[in-house]
Amino acid sequence: MSGKLVVVGLGPGSPEQVTPEASAAVAAARVFFGYGPYLDRLELRDDQRRVASDNREELSRAKAALKAAAAGEHVCVISGGDPGVFAMAAAVCEAIEDGPGPWREIDLVIVPGVTAMLSVAARSGAPLGHDFCAISLSDNLKPWTVIEQRLRAVATAGLVIALYNPISKARPWQLGTAFAILREVLPWTTPVIFGRAAGRPDERMSVVTLADADAKQADMATCVIIGSAETRVIERPDRAPLVYSPRSIGERR
Amino acid sequence: MSGKLVVVGLGPGSPEQVTPEASAAVAAARVFFGYGPYLDRLELRDDQRRVASDNREELSRAKAALKAAAAGEHVCVISGGDPGVFAMAAAVCEAIEDGPGPWREIDLVIVPGVTAMLSVAARSGAPLGHDFCAISLSDNLKPWTVIEQRLRAVATAGLVIALYNPISKARPWQLGTAFAILREVLPWTTPVIFGRAAGRPDERMSVVTLADADAKQADMATCVIIGSAETRVIERPDRAPLVYSPRSIGERR
Numbered sequence: 001m002s003g004k005l006v007v008v009g010l011g012p013g014s015p016e017q018v019t020p021e022a023s024a025a026v027a028a029a030r031v032f033f034g035y036g037p038y039l040d041r042l043e044l045r046d047d048q049r050r051v052a053s054d055n056r057e058e059l060s061r062a063k064a065a066l067k068a069a070a071a072g073e074h075v076c077v078i079s080g081g082d083p084g085v086f087a088m089a090a091a092v093c094e095a096i097e098d099g100p101g102p103w104r105e106i107d108l109v110i111v112p113g114v115t116a117m118l119s120v121a122a123r124s125g126a127p128l129g130h131d132f133c134a135i136s137l138s139d140n141l142k143p144w145t146v147i148e149q150r151l152r153a154v155a156t157a158g159l160v161i162a163l164y165n166p167i168s169k170a171r172p173w174q175l176g177t178a179f180a181i182l183r184e185v186l187p188w189t190t191p192v193i194f195g196r197a198a199g200r201p202d203e204r205m206s207v208v209t210l211a212d213a214d215a216k217q218a219d220m221a222t223c224v225i226i227g228s229a230e231t232r233v234i235e236r237p238d239r240a241p242l243v244y245s246p247r248s249i250g251e252r253r
Numbered sequence: 254m255s256g257k258l259v260v261v262g263l264g265p266g267s268p269e270q271v272t273p274e275a276s277a278a279v280a281a282a283r284v285f286f287g288y289g290p291y292l293d294r295l296e297l298r299d300d301q302r303r304v305a306s307d308n309r310e311e312l313s314r315a316k317a318a319l320k321a322a323a324a325g326e327h328v329c330v331i332s333g334g335d336p337g338v339f340a341m342a343a344a345v346c347e348a349i350e351d352g353p354g355p356w357r358e359i360d361l362v363i364v365p366g367v368t369a370m371l372s373v374a375a376r377s378g379a380p381l382g383h384d385f386c387a388i389s390l391s392d393n394l395k396p397w398t399v400i401e402q403r404l405r406a407v408a409t410a411g412l413v414i415a416l417y418n419p420i421s422k423a424r425p426w427q428l429g430t431a432f433a434i435l436r437e438v439l440p441w442t443t444p445v446i447f448g449r450a451a452g453r454p455d456e457r458m459s460v461v462t463l464a465d466a467d468a469k470q471a472d473m474a475t476c477v478i479i480g481s482a483e484t485r486v487i488e489r490p491d492r493a494p495l496v497y498s499p500r501s502i503g504e505r506r
Contacts, residue, residue, distance in 0.1 A: 015273070016274035016277070017273075018273070019269060019271070019367065024269070058500070082375075083379075084374040084375055084380075085371070085381055086382075086383070086500070089374075089375070089378070090379035090382025090383070090497050090499060093379050093487065093495050094499055094500070096487060097485065105490060105491075105492075112367050112371040112374070113371075114335075114365050115371065118335050118338070118366075118368065119365050121342075121365070122336070122363040123363070125346050125363070126337045126345075127337075128387075129337060129343025129346070130339070130343070130389070130395075131386065131388045131389060131403060132386065133387070133407065134381075134384065141500050141501040142503060153409065154406070154412070157406035157407065158399070159403065159407070232346075232350065234346065234350050235357075236357040236358070237358060238358075239358075242346050242349065246343060247347070249394070250396060
């Protein structure tokens, strides 16, 4: 007997940014696995059960969810943002690949959501308006040398960079080093956006130059967007500046 | 007198993937500017007016919308997917930067949405599960040499690549050339996903190897995702394969 596993993205934090598809998936499921603060965003019924786990236990959480689904439960794994961007969908796939055969027979559905860089971009203009990339700064999951190579490669190639997992208590120096590397490649006037809790009441957004970018402005929940040499800032009277990356290269300037 | 301009992302196509925030923004606005097929997705009231324009008229559409907002209208500019990803938000910012001063005083709100690569990824597993980039293949907006350099740089650096605007009648050869370039850098077994209308009734998804990737499988509405050397395919009995990029590098293989 095989149940169902739905991996749901709740978006950046505001209930207004949860899709109807995600809400319906939550309403239909019975057992919920996730990081505690994400589960706290759900209003569950009495017939729905939650199994909270710590932030760094993605793989064991995925396995527990698959085990419950394989036993016939209708299971929901909760992600913030989009589950496919540095989140639970890849952990579930890894667990399936390495797990028992019947896990491949589970009805697996992944429900996309608005990922952090999109909401931070929307609040600041259109910094992702042309080619861009998303890079996790966590060297728990890949060697730091790989991260350095990627930062240099994408900045040199002219892509805007969205950094996920920029900093944590266990990883205090990486973001500062990333800024130092990028200052070797990009103009020091390049705009840098620190976006936290975009669209929520506790939202905190700031725009600085790469010269002034300070890792202390970020925490675990911040998405940092670093422009390309093309990215521009429009000052506005009595409003926050707009940051945007033009759709075209080479014709305007 | 200055009105309001809301740039709204309707997501990939399914009404179930339109956020409540986007629906509320549409309900509140009075004049709608957009590409005809996107406007067709709205159910407008009698007191709401639509101004449709062609797909390649982003800048003139943005100017017309700003002009109406500056005249005091409550204006909505409609994008498919997310307005900040190769869509209308950057065009509006460009128009503001080059336009008359009062346009900077307009109350501008950008409402994010689920962009195509996220919905295509969700339907196929977790191909964007680690570092990735989004590149527009349109050489209307940048020189082809820049596109070639970027493709080589990001593939060499190990990022998964989501290609937007892969092909059109006026740009028939670019996608095939992109595959040829990527075959010089990536293993020919690298998974390639062609995703069209993900989440809609006319959805069409396919997974092939880079060796077999054929530009004829794509059209204007397709998002093409090309894995990295790390991206894996899980075969499943009686189900589509899962494609995913592991969260970590260097520890599993």
